[in-house]
Amino acid sequence: MNTDSIxxxxxxxxxxSGCAGTVTWSTGQTAxxxxxxxxxxxxxxAFCTSAFGCVGVKDSLKVLVRKxxxxxxxxxxxxxxxxxxxxxxxCTGGTLTWNNGGVGTRIVVKPNVTxxxxxxxxxxxxxxxxxxxxxxTVNATPTxxxxxxxPQNVKTGESVTLAATGCSGTITWAxxxxxxxxxxxxxxxxxFxAFCTSTQGCKSPTASVTAGVxxxxxxxxxxxxxxxxxxxxxxxxxxxxxxxxxxxRNASDQLVNSTSTYTLTVTGNQTLKVVCKxxxxxxxxxxxxxxxxx
Numbered sequence: 001m002n003t004d005s006i007x008x009x010x011x012x013x014x015x016x017s018g019c020a021g022t023v024t025w026s027t028g029q030t031a032x033x034x035x036x037x038x039x040x041x042x043x044x045x046a047f048c049t050s051a052f053g054c055v056g057v058k059d060s061l062k063v064l065v066r067k068x069x070x071x072x073x074x075x076x077x078x079x080x081x082x083x084x085x086x087x088x089x090x091c092t093g094g095t096l097t098w099n100n101g102g103v104g105t106r107i108v109v110k111p112n113v114t115x116x117x118x119x120x121x122x123x124x125x126x127x128x129x130x131x132x133x134x135x136x137t138v139n140a141t142p143t144x145x146x147x148x149x150x151p152q153n154v155k156t157g158e159s160v161t162l163a164a165t166g167c168s169g170t171i172t173w174a175x176x177x178x179x180x181x182x183x184x185x186x187x188x189x190x191x192f193x194a195f196c197t198s199t200q201g202c203k204s205p206t207a208s209v210t211a212g213v214x215x216x217x218x219x220x221x222x223x224x225x226x227x228x229x230x231x232x233x234x235x236x237x238x239x240x241x242x243x244x245x246x247x248x249r250n251a252s253d254q255l256v257n258s259t260s261t262y263t264l265t266v267t268g269n270q271t272l273k274v275v276c277k278x279x280x281x282x283x284x285x286x287x288x289x290x291x292x293x294x
Contacts, residue, residue, distance in 0.1 A: 004061060004062070004063050004064070005063070005064040005065075005066060005125075005126055006037075006038075006063060006064070006065060006066070006126070007065075007066050007067075007068060007069075007121070007126065007129040007130060008039060008065050008066065008067060008068040009037070009068055009129075009130045010037065010129065010130055011035045011036065011037045012035065012036055012037070012038075012063050013033055013034070013035050014033065014034050014035075014036060014044055014046075014061065014063075015032060015033045016032055016033075016046045016048070016059070017032070018048075019032070019048035019056070020048075020050065020051070021048050021049045021050040021051055022048070022049045023046050023047070023048055024046060024047055024048075024049060025044060025045070025046045026043075026044055026045045026046065026060075027044065036063065038063055038065055039065060040065055041062065041063065041064050041065055042062070042063050042065075043060055043061070043062050043063075044060060044061055044062075044063065045058045045059065045060035045061075046058065046059060046060075047059075066090075066126070067090055068090075068129070068130070068132055069088050069089075069090050069091065069096075069119060069120075069121055069129060069132045070088065070089075070090070070132070071086055071087065071088040071117070071119050071132055071133075071134040072086070072087055072088070072134065073085070073086050073117075073134050073135070073136050074087070076135070076136065076137060077136075077137040077138075077139065077200075078111075078136060078137070078138055078139070079138070079139050079141060079200070079201070079202035079203070080112050080113075080138050080139065080140055080141045080202070081110070081112070081141065082110070083108050083109065083110045084108070084109055084110075084111075084136045085106060085107075085108055085109075086098070086102075086106070086107050086108075086109055086117055086119075086134060086136075087105060087106045088105055088119050088132075089105060090121070091105075091121035091123060091129075092123075093123060093124065094121045094122055094123030094124070094126075095121070095122045095123075096119055096120070096121055097119065097120050097122065098117055098118070098119045099117060099118045099119070099131070100117060109136060111136055111138050112138060113138050114135065114136065114137045114138045115135070115136050115138070116133055116134070116135045117133070117134050117135070117136065118131035118132060118133050118134075119131065119132060119134075120132075139198065139200035139201075139202050140198075140202065141202055141203070141204060141205075142167060142168070142169060142196040142197070142198045142202060142203070142204035143166055143167075143196070143204060144166070144195075144196070144204050144205050144206075144207050145164040145165065145166050145167045145171060145194060145195070145196045145204065145207050146164065146165045146166050146207065147162065147163070147164050147192065147193075147194060147207050147208065147209035148162070148163050148165075148209060149161070149162055149192070149209050149210070149211040150163065152210075152211065152212060153211075153212040153213070153214055154186055154211070154212070154213055154214075155213070155214055155215070155216045155241070155280075156186070156187055156188075156213055156214075156215055156216065156241035156243075156244065156278045156279060156280045157185065157186075157187065157241050157242065158185070158186065158213075159183050159184065159185045159186070160183070160184055160186055160211045161181060161182070161183050162181070162182050162183070162184060162192055162194075162209065162211070163180060163181050164180045164181075164194050164196070164207075165180070166196070167180065167196035167204070168196075168198070168199070169196050169197045169198040169199055170196070170197045171194050171195075171196055172194060172195055172197060173192060173193070173194045174192065174193040174194065174206075175192075184211070186211055186213045186280075187213065187241075187243075187278070187279040187280065188213050188279045188280045188281075189210065189211065189212045189213045189280065190210070190211050190213070191208055191209070191210050191211075192208065192209055192210075192211060193206050193207065193208040193209075194206065194207060194208075195207070213279075213280040214280060214281075214283065215240070215241070215244065215275075215276045215277065215278050215280045215281055215282060215283035216239045216240060216241060216244075216276055216283060217239065217276065217283045217284050217285075217286055218237045218238065218239045218240055218246060218274050218275065218276050218283065218286045219237065219238050219239040219286070220235055220236070220237050220274060220286050220288050221235065221236045221237075221238075222235050222288050222290070226290075226291045226292075226293050227266045227290065227291075227292065227293060228266070228292065228293055229266060229267065229268070229292050230265060230266065230267070231265070231266050232263060232264070232265050232266075233263070233264060233265075233266060233290070234261060234262070234263045235248075235261070235262045235263075235264070235272075235274075235288065236260065236261050237260050237261075237262070237274050237286075238260065239276065240260075240276035240277075240278065240283075241276070241278045241279075241280075243278055243279065244276045244277060244278030244279075245258060245276075245277050245278075246258060246259065246260055246274055246275070246276060246277075247274065247275050247277060248262050248272055248273075248274045249272070249273050249274075249275075249285075250270070250271075250272060251270070251271045251272075256272075262274075266290055266292060268292055269289075269290065269291050269292055270289075270290045271287065271288070271289050271290075272287075272288045272290070273285035273286065273287050273288070274286050274288065
């Protein structure tokens with residue numbers, strides 16, 4: 001008895017020779033050659049009937065069915081730009097060939113869209129198996145969110161509202177907060193960044209927005225600003241942030257005082273400037289002009 005082997009899903013051609021009459025197969029078919037596609041190991045037999053109706057001795061053969069390859073993807077679903085490992089077993093002594101040009105029991109793929117891969121096994125006299133398929137599903141990368149700060153510039157200690165648009169999933173900010181709209185109190189100019197995570201778990205590139213902080217310009221109470229020579233005047237300043245300090249400077253840019261109250265004796269026309277210094281930096285100066293009355 002002869003033996004033949006095929007892979008599951010393939011067809012085997014059975015041929016009977018030496019019969020001058022009609023060959024009848026155990027399948028019921030009558031022909032010198034037939035094709036069969038068994039799913040399990042199967043025995044086939046045939047006999048020859050001459051033109052005179054005489055029946056010859058049966059002969060038989062066995063067709064072995066080898067299991068089909070079962071490729072697997074891990075993971076089966078990825079985000080665009082990520083990788084998946086394709087693996088398959090069952091081709092002992094043979095060569096596994098993938099339709100993307102890869103060879104071997106394990107390959108790494110990085111598709112940008114959902115892609116179907118196939119693999120075949122070429123093994124000695126069995127030839128090449130039917131291709132079997134495995135699909136890697138690719139979820140799209142979310143678009144980069146658009147970030148805004150409102151207002152774009154505030155004074156030290158004031159709040160700004162940060163908003164993210166263009167995300168149908170979840171917004172995550174770099175400092176840990178989540179949500180499309182958040183409020184932050186600022187002490188210095190700050191760059192905020194955030195990304196969008198889709199419902200499939202894919203992350204967008206990161207976007208950023210700058211929220212500026214300006215030190216408040218001091219407010220000076222300088223009344224009157226026209227005095228007699230030698231007269232004393234107390235200048236009071238306010239408006240700096242709670243953690244800020246003041247710097248008074250004369251026309252020569254010399255530091256003359258660093259408190260919120262500055263008492264001086266008028267000796268001629270004078271120009272002073274005062275600034276607020278805090279975590280946001282140094283404010284624009286407030287100019288104070290003092291005149292000596294004639």
